Amino acid sequence: SQELEQSPQSLIVQEGKNLTINCTSSKTLYGLYWYKQKYGEGLIFLMMLQKGGEEKSHEKITAKLDEKKQQSSLHITASQPSHAGIYLCGADKWGLTGGGNKLTFGTGTQLKVEL
Amino acid sequence: EPEVTQTPSHQVTQMGQEVILRCVPISNHLYFYWYRQILGQKVEFLVSFYNNEISEKSEIFDDQFSVERPDGSNFTLKIRSTKLEDSAMYFCASSEAWGPYEQYFGPGTRLTVT
Numbered sequence: 001s002q003e004l005e006q007s008p009q010s011l012i013v014q015e016g017k018n019l020t021i022n023c024t025s026s027k028t029l030y031g032l033y034w035y036k037q038k039y040g041e042g043l044i045f046l047m048m049l050q051k052g053g054e055e056k057s058h059e060k061i062t063a064k065l066d067e068k069k070q071q072s073s074l075h076i077t078a079s080q081p082s083h084a085g086i087y088l089c090g091a092d093k094w095g096l097t098g099g100g101n102k103l104t105f106g107t108g109t110q111l112k113v114e115l
Numbered sequence: 116e117p118e119v120t121q122t123p124s125h126q127v128t129q130m131g132q133e134v135i136l137r138c139v140p141i142s143n144h145l146y147f148y149w150y151r152q153i154l155g156q157k158v159e160f161l162v163s164f165y166n167n168e169i170s171e172k173s174e175i176f177d178d179q180f181s182v183e184r185p186d187g188s189n190f191t192l193k194i195r196s197t198k199l200e201d202s203a204m205y206f207c208a209s210s211e212a213w214g215p216y217e218q219y220f221g222p223g224t225r226l227t228v229t
Contacts, residue, residue: 031215042119042206042222043158050215088158092215101146101210102171103218105158 002027004089004106012112018077021109023089025070031092032072033103034063038085046074046087076111084113117141119221121207127227131196136224138190138207146170147190148208148218149182158206164190165213197228 003026013019023032031050035043047056052067060077076083087109093100120139128134140147149161163170164182181193190209194201204225208218 033217035220040204040223040225043208043220045217045219048215048217090158100171101148101163101213101216101218102160102173103150103158104160107157 002091002093002104004091004104006087006089006106006109008109009107010110010112012114013079014114015080016078018075019079019111020076021074021087021111023072023074023106025091027070029065029067029070029072029091032063032065033090033092034072034074035088035090036085037088037108043088079111079113081113081115084111086110117143119207119209119219121205121221121224123224124222125225125227127229128197130199130228134194134197134226136192136194136205136207136226138192138221139188140190140207140209141219142188144209144211144219146210146213146216147182147184148210149192150206150208150220151175151203152206152223153200153203161192161205170213194226197226199228202226202228 005024007022033048034046037043047063049065055064062075065072089106090103122137147164152158160173162172162176179195183191204223206223207221210216210218
């Protein structure tokens with residue numbers, strides 16, 4: 001089965017600093033999803049990447065998919081306290097035989113932004 | 116903005132009791148899911164549902180679990196005889212179609228089994 005490892009596990013940055021979170025898969029990545037979760041709350045959809053080399057941005061968050069490295073990265077520019085939370089990557093099974101919408105999630109990265 | 120809603124937000128039940136967790140997916144979505152997250156662990160897939168049938172289920176989703184779409188708006192997860200290890204946050208999600216589409220998650224129901 002596919003395993004997703006995220007690094008770092010936790011991150012504390014000062015407001016205004018840039019940061020990167022990585023998601024590495026044990027198998028080929030097809031669809032890769034990024035979500036944000038506040039402690040004890042639901043998952044908020046951020047972005048979905050489907051093709052190797054694809055890059056998407058929303059406000060100050062940019063995500064990239066490196067198919068060859070079986071890795072995706074999430075980059076936040078000029079972090080703000082509102083960026084604090086747990087970032088989760090998830091992978092679907094499209095591209096595998098049989099496909100499927102089931103998402104397998106990573107271990108999560110907890111981000112704290114200090115003033 | 117349309118969103119997935121879930122009720123109740125928190126459910127406490129005794130071991131062996133039946134619980135029903137409720138979800139209202141986004142209205143034009145056709146695929147529905149349940150995931151769970153045990154405290155401190157990963158979010159895990161339980162089941163996907165389309166056209167009144169289970170599309171896929173995980174090994175967690177055994178005979179104690181069932182899902183239903185009782186009407187045009189609700190989607191439910193039933194646990195027949197709860198165990199201590201069922202204590203978790205349960206998330207409902209929905210997506211527009213079958214394929215690589217965004218899955219939108221609800222706020223979750225925290226189930227505590229005592």
